[in-house]
Structures are given as structure tokens and as C-alpha cells.
Amino acid sequence: MAGSVQIASPSGSKLKLLSSIKIEVNGQPAKQGGCSSSSAGGKASCGSAAGAGDLDPEIWEKVKNHPCYSEEAHHHYARMHVAVAPACNIQCNYCNRKYDCSNESRPGVVSERLTPEQAAMKVVAVASEIPQMTVLGIAGPGDPLANPDKTFKTFELIARQAPDIKLCLSTNGLALPDYVKQIKDFNVDHVTITINMVDPAVGERIYPWVYFKHKRYRGRDAAKLLTDRQMEGLEALTANKILCKVNSVMIPGINDDHLLEVNRAVKSRGAFLHNIMPLISEPEHGTYFGLNGQRGPSAQELKALQDKCEGEMNMMRHCRQCRADAVGLLGEDRSGEFTTEKIEQMAVIYDFESRRNYQKAVEEERQAKVAAKRAEMDTLAGELSDIKLLIAVATKGSGKINEHFGHAHEFQVYEVSTEGAKFIGHRRVDLYCQGGFGEEAALETVIRAINDCHAVFVAKIGACPKDELTAAGIEPVDRYAHEFIEKSAIAYFRDYLAKVKSGEIVHADRGDAAIRQGAFVAA
């Protein structure tokens, strides 16, 4: 492959950015590790938070830099989606294709659709700016496999220009059985299937129709066809050793209990990870569910279902339900910095060396984090207690408490017990601090979002929110600023147990918390 590709932009000017790309591994396909199917159905000890020690080495190799497949990786590595696949072949009651809003952060929403050539250019530009970007996904805004030509053309271009980037796609599964061979041929490492039911009687309440082989199917027939194709596709993927994650939307009253059955069905077919996400159903999105008053689950309802399924297989709890054109670490979106217009102005140098160096630094930090956690755990040895606490954490990444309370767009939530600290989810919030002034209404929504937590760990916090949080029963903690999250959570827990023992405090359970629904406005 030559380092002098020029592509005409719509304005007619030649884009020079590809001409300056330094390709050190010319033409080499991205390194692909094999995946052991024997362990794909097995369960690691601590869910998707599983680290090197808990997983089959081949699987660990595949997921360790993939933020959407490894909770541990998502603190360090970023992903991007390119919106090259606008068409969809099914209708879901939680989706409205007429609604597009740049302030919304949720699947199916994009601000700009790209051609495969524009997408490849964007990937190279982003990878050069953001060395932690290791994963490229195609997730819509429709279904990638309902746009097979655009999807695979994009993969082909990216594999050629940025061979160290992992490729993945997310599909509803209807067309999947027809494309498993192509997925394998294009070295697509990871496939996510959205499976909300395995029973057509449930499915007909979620999918009004599917379009398959020149015919529109409705009702139970549509759901039956979809579930049959999803299962067939999942089996074919695992038979071909392609790592598979299953996404499910939790819709209270429709499929909440049924998702346990879905969990068993996908586990038995070799899915590696199950991601149960809350329904997003604001009326203003104009979805069928939104307009008909279907509610989403509360934070504790979601956690209870995830906990139940965790006995069966790895659960993903760090999904941010991101846009089909998201860029950056999960929980942040830098897509605004990489519009086609801006990319055309950038001088892009694809530097494998600096990407490798970044990744090496991350490996060292990861090891330091694990060592810190282990050392802290030793201090808990011998403690016996049934107490479990949730702790909300303001973080910018790297597994550290390094965000100001007022600057947090989200809080990561850890459950801590004598077993140690475990990531169990995140809560998106409105920014409390806007231009230096805390806003009262925003503080209330923050409190509602983390109301089930005993403490909130921050790098810094102002006096006023400190008092409000304390009054609401959530202890603001800034003494662990810039330290590792898990180590600090364990230390806090040890002190908490000591205070309970000495009678200084009385342990009480906290209530439920709200999952934030409305438009997400990035600062």
C-alpha cells in the first residue's frame, strides 16, 4: 500500500493528509489472536472486570485493549464509531429513525453520515490524535449488516491504513448468518448482537416488523424470524472463534424477567459477555415506547438483574450506550473535534511508535494499579462482615480518582465488601459546575443519580455541595485524591468497618437511584 493515497473531497480539493501517513507496518494485517471456544462459555471470577489472571490468555489478548469488552480496559483505552451504515432492516419500539440530535448521547443517533473513504480518513486522524484509540466499531446509525457494502469497504480501508486497530461491529442479527464468512475474512475481532428476547411472544411487543428477503414480517412471525436468525448467527460466530458480546435492553414489564432466559440462551451458545442496558424512553425522542409511557428501570432494578445474571456469565456494566459516531474513552465524546470538515484541515501523521509507547505506559500503570489493590486487600484479610457499600467516583480515567466533583459528567460506581472492590456501573449526571458556579437544580439530579451510594470520591469539592451531599447521607471524600480507585475504596471500607465496630457510626442501607434519561449536553 502506498503512502500517497489522495482522495478528492466533495469540494474538489485534494486531501493531502493520507499522503503524509507514515506506515511502518506496510500492508501488514492487524495481529489477530485466536479465541478458545472452550472457554468462551466459561465464567471468569469477576465479570467483565476480569483481568489477565482470570481469563484464558487468548481471550485476554483479544479484550485487554478493548474498552467495550473489558471493564478494566475502558479506563485506559478509547473507541470510535464511524456512522457509515444508515439503513436498518428491523423496527424496534425503542428507536425512532426520524430523531437526530447532536446533543443526544445514545445509540442510533449521529450528526454526520460518512462514506467509507471519509470514515477511513477519520479513523486515521483520530488514531493519530488519540493514541489510546484502539478500537473501531461500526454500529449504525442503522444496522451495519443491512449496509454490507459500506461496512466491509470501510473495514477494508482501515485494515490497510491503520492495521493495528481492532475492528468490531454491532448488529441486530437478522442478516448475520449471511455474513459470518465475510466477518471472519475481514478479521473483525468482536461482534455484538442486540438480543432482547428468545421468545416470539415477548419479541412481538418489542419489534413491530422486520424486513427480510424482500418481505416485511410483522408480529410474532417477525419476532420468530429474528430470534431464529440471531441464534443461528451467534452459533456461527462462536464456531468461527469470533468473540461475541450480547447487548440486551431491559424493558420493565416486557422483558425484564425474560432476560434471565436470554442470558442462559446466549451463554449456552458461546457468547463471551452479556451487557444489559436500561431502556431509554423519553417522550421527546418520539419512540413507540417513549410516546406510550413505557418506563426504563431504576439503577437498583438494573443492578439486581445484572447481579442475577452474573452467576451465569460475564456481565458488562460499563456500557455508556453511546452514539453511532462516538469518539474517545467511554463516557466522553470527542466526535465534535473530528467532523469531516475539521479532519480535512488536519495534518495527520500516523505514528505507530507513539501509539506503541502509549500502550506500554498503560501496561505499566495497569500493573501498578493491580499491585496497589492487592496490597490494600491484604489489610482486609480476616475481616468478616456482610456489609456492602456503593461508592460513587469522579474520574477522568486511568483508574484514578482524578476529577473535580463539579466537573464530572458521570460517576463510576463501585461496590465494596470484604470480597474487595468491584465496578458495578456508572451514573451519568448533568454537570454541576458550570463556569465555576454550582447550580442547585443540577446538584439535586446528581444526588438522585448516586442516591444509593454511601460515599462519593472526588479529587476536589466545594464547601456548598459538600454540605448538601452530607445532608443527603452521602459522604463526600477527597482524601484519596489522585489515588487508585479500588485501593482507595478498600481503604475507605476498612475504616468504615472500624467505625461501625467502635459504634461511631451505624450502618444503614441506602435507597434506590435514578438512571438519567434526558438529553446529554457535552460541555
Add this chain to the structure above:
Amino acid sequence: MAYRIEESQCTGCSACEPECPNNAIYATGGLYAINPKKCTECIGYFDEPQCVSACPIDDTCVIDQSYTRYVAAQLGS
């Protein structure tokens, strides 16, 4: 004798375009349109008009009343 795409409804998703047996659908200004001269309403190809079946938005691909229905035109010729 043709379907047309209601411009205010079209999202430009392209789902209809590859499904048309007559290649009557084309992109225009980010949205899609149907060339009425090529449209056969899928008669002779499929039981249902493919643009209607594939389109995610109801009432977007609709019969263009300003043209004679395809069947009627065929019978008349």
C-alpha cells in the same frame, strides 16, 4: 404508475435504494427519490412494493396520484 418518496418524511437512510428491482431510486441532496418512469410498483417482481416494505418511516413511500397506476397502464396498452 409510480411510487414517490415524501421528501419531508425521508431520513436519507438508503434502505430502499438497493431493494428496488428497477433501479428507480436515486440519491438527491442527501435524501432519496424515485424515477417514476422506471417504477413498476414492483408488480411482476414482488408481492409488496419494496421501498414501502424497507422504509423505516410510515407513509414515506406513497403512490404518486399524478401518474396512472402501473397495472392500469399495462392493461390499457
